[in-house]
Amino acid sequence: MSRKPDRKPLHLNAFLMSTGHHEASWRLPESPAEANSDIEHYKNLARIAERGRLDSLFLADSPVLMGDPGRRPAAKLEPTVLLTALAGATEHIGLIATASTSYNEPYNLARRFASLDHISGGRAGWNIVTTAGADAARNFGLDDTPLHRDRYRRAAEFVEVSTKLWDSWADDAVIADKERGVHALAERVRRIEHTGEYFRVDGPLNVQRPPQGYPLLVQAGSSEDGKDFAARYAEAVFTAQQTLEEGIAFYKDVKQRAEAVGRNPDGIKILPGIVPVIGDTEAEAHSLDAELEELIVPEYAKRQLAQRLRIAPDDLDLDAQLPEDIPTEDEIEGAKSRYTLIVELARREKLTVRQLIGRLGGGRGHRTFAGTAEQVADTIEHWYDSGAADGFNIMPAVLPSGLEVFVDRVVPILQERGLFRTEYTARTLRGHYGLPRPANRLFETVDHSEGHFGIGLAEVR
């Protein structure tokens, strides 16, 4: 591969998930039985990723028990809380928590992210999700999930309210003037008085403006609504892309949409997922992949696939291809683009249900790549140079071992090729991704006129 030492470095995010992204990873002899609620396990993962100078850690989430608890570790510590614990175990790495705009209140969530950003010294990121599925809805007094488009409308307003709340304290609001007895300037803290379709929020927030201004805004939906949302709000996008061609098309599409709404396309980083299965030889890597595939319990996986396809498990025959009569993407509510990706993968490669289950076992639709460290570095470089990625969302099949081997063997190759940092040069998550700190929209100029909160300085002099 050609070396271009002056090119921009790429970005790497470690997507953490209990014993690994492969659904059968927990069955390996070395996997800890209760990794999903063991803080020491997660601290270890965070330190490994930081040793590799990765940009960030990421936790997926949904406010519902996802899938069958028999099948794999299904319980998950709440991400803003878990990442706060990991902030204390690390110094540099970014901390990206998934949180739902459908099942939270902006005041509470904006405050937790602001708190995490303060506690971590500017390392918080928010993966904004709208949360599909009736099961989640039924944990919040609803019978079924709101419609896809409505969820995205709410998400957009949620982000608007959140950014206003983060802006409700000017960066210079706190003066702590002990002599005069004025802690914060009343005219530099103000109500937001937001009234919209979904929310009425007066503010101000009861946390000072976060070190990063806003946490890094991340998005992972790849449907049409999802891409429009990303183009407008996201600064990093996690996406599942099975082929280079699809990856290039997605990359172009999102960057163009961002430009169309007046944004700098460099301000939105595209990170496809990759499940690297790494061996000393290619054969060893494939053998590890096959070993994991054999550990999948087909009854569980078939049931999960049937749920995703909205058909009965009995309509799936393990040794036949997918039935013809399954819904179209338009008929699906939630995880729309992932649905299409899975169906197209099965049709394109004429996979039996059993084979499809094997292909989904590693990354649930994300691209699995088995090979040597060199080959993994090659595919990363190739996708990067081809304009399919600004970086990658690393999803080790097995944890911690898959992250260790990636950090110890793939990262040095990328560093040697001038593709990845050898030391952290920034202190914040935005800094790692080369993204600016947002200006405060409520305090662009000093405003002594109205809307301020509390007694003005003149009154206490």
Next chain:
Amino acid sequence: MSRKPDRKPLHLNAFLMSTGHHEASWRLPESPAEANSDIEHYKNLARIAERGRLDSLFLADSPVLMGDPGRRPAAKLEPTVLLTALAGATEHIGLIATASTSYNEPYNLARRFASLDHISGGRAGWNIVTTAGADAARNFGLDDTPLHRDRYRRAAEFVEVSTKLWDSWADDAVIADKERGVHALAERVRRIEHTGEYFRVDGPLNVQRPPQGYPLLVQAGSSEDGKDFAARYAEAVFTAQQTLEEGIAFYKDVKQRAEAVGRNPDGIKILPGIVPVIGDTEAEAHSLDAELEELIVPEYAKRQLAQRLRIAPDDLDLDAQLPEDIPTEDEIEGAKSRYTLIVELARREKLTVRQLIGRLGGGRGHRTFAGTAEQVADTIEHWYDSGAADGFNIMPAVLPSGLEVFVDRVVPILQERGLFRTEYTARTLRGHYGLPRPANRLFETVDHSEGHFGIGLAEVR
């Protein structure tokens, strides 16, 4: 004072608040300017409290900017997040976070507390509050706060839902049977299918049962509704009591109410607040107290007092007593008992508004006690022996210095008198308070019949 070496030890909780409970504490030369968002400041406080073998740390909270940001550090990091960070800086001490039942969803909040309990190894506590005030309501789409009684009804149902969610995984649900490929037993994880007046929640929770079963349940309301709620649900009660007589009456009242609903009165610990101002001599303590009082900005404090009394600031004359024409407790929505305490204090001692402001400056209605370490230990012992307290909520006027002097000088006296532990003997917050781990109400016996979640073990064999 008489020594009774075989008596039960008392309990001590450190109530943390930025630069201290005295509203003017931040104006002292040594107070850090941004203590309220400085995680290192809080870690230092947590370690001091743990050095003193205190039972727990506690953070008050409300989802609104409380009071004037000019007056004192008003911003607050969100407690479940902040205490998670403190869990990593400590090993034994309990971590009690305030969270509102009026402005949260049970699924989300139960999950965060379960997560904190897992991360801290069983040290989480929840101070259950209903959150008064129109300002908070207006951060959540409401025009005004729900009525006092309605808020308590919702709180009761919220606690019921939360405990069911914590019970939705049997303690032995996870078997991690790698051979058969069964991570959790389907019949030991179940939906709660709660349908009530305020909430419909299907469950199960997506976090395994917390190490403590439930976090310690704490309550701090002292109104009639508040005492009834405490009697039914609380295991520890924080309360403001100005005089020993009132303290004894409150203690008896709550214990009797607990007995009346069939609870063991020992299972509910009463902890009055105390703001200790400690000097080498009594004169030095009073001088520190006077120094702090002089630093109060009367304009801010008068405005705050007027708000509490629901009158205009101009109706208060700093050098006169409270006007006659103020509301009765019945007309007040929220913080009802504190309202009465303040009015009675002012009337009983015939205080001018300026004097009342000084008396409230330290603990906002909690009892301030200025004296030597020996005198502070004496008053603690006296209240304890008189049946007014099972322990105390320690509210240092200045932080960290007030906590340091309490830990280094008062705690050793209490230990010498056999009143306080010299080492931690338990690993959990419940253990420190001598309270049992609650049994699981959904899995008292193994139930293979119905309501379980996922595929049964037989199906995957």
